[in-house]
Amino acid sequence: MGAIADAAQVLDVRIIRQLKISALDSEDVVAREQTELRRRQNLYRGGVQAASLEARKAILVDDGLATGSTMLVAVRHVRALKPARPLVAVPVWHWRPASDSGAKSTESFASPRLHPSMRSANGISTLAR
Numbered sequence: 001m002g003a004i005a006d007a008a009q010v011l012d013v014r015i016i017r018q019l020k021i022s023a024l025d026s027e028d029v030v031a032r033e034q035t036e037l038r039r040r041q042n043l044y045r046g047g048v049q050a051a052s053l054e055a056r057k058a059i060l061v062d063d064g065l066a067t068g069s070t071m072l073v074a075v076r077h078v079r080a081l082k083p084a085r086p087l088v089a090v091p092v093w094h095w096r097p098a099s100d101s102g103a104k105s106t107e108s109f110a111s112p113r114l115h116p117s118m119r120s121a122n123g124i125s126t127l128a129r
Contacts, residue, residue, distance in 0.1 A: 001026075003070040004033050005077035010069045058083035064092035 001021070002011035009030060016026055058078045065071055071088060078086045 001029065003073040004030060004037060005073045006037070006080075008073045008076035008080065010073040010076070012067070012069060053078060053081040053083040055082070055084050058086045059089055060086065061089045063090070065090050068093075 001015055001019075002009060004010075011026065011030075058081070060071065060074050060078060062071055071090070075086055075088065
């Protein structure tokens, strides 16, 4: 359905409409998740303030992007903290989330060779059945 990070949020409107989730239900979910986010921040940080990112490089790392909503909301949150340059590092990603991210640029450092069973006629990677 989406992702949140402090004031930043990304909601997948297409999925919300498809599942016929009302605006009120969506708002309730966001409110509950914001409460849980604050609880976890307090638990993990133990009362210590988050480090300032202003004028520093910020590297956001994930093990892979599927829909990209979690990373997109993380980037929006980090941009609000005014880093010198936010960077995203992932070993596996789908081209669509990157193209929809509003990123100023994308760089690929390695392109894995796909096993023939994972290639399709149209060039899109798929798992063999």
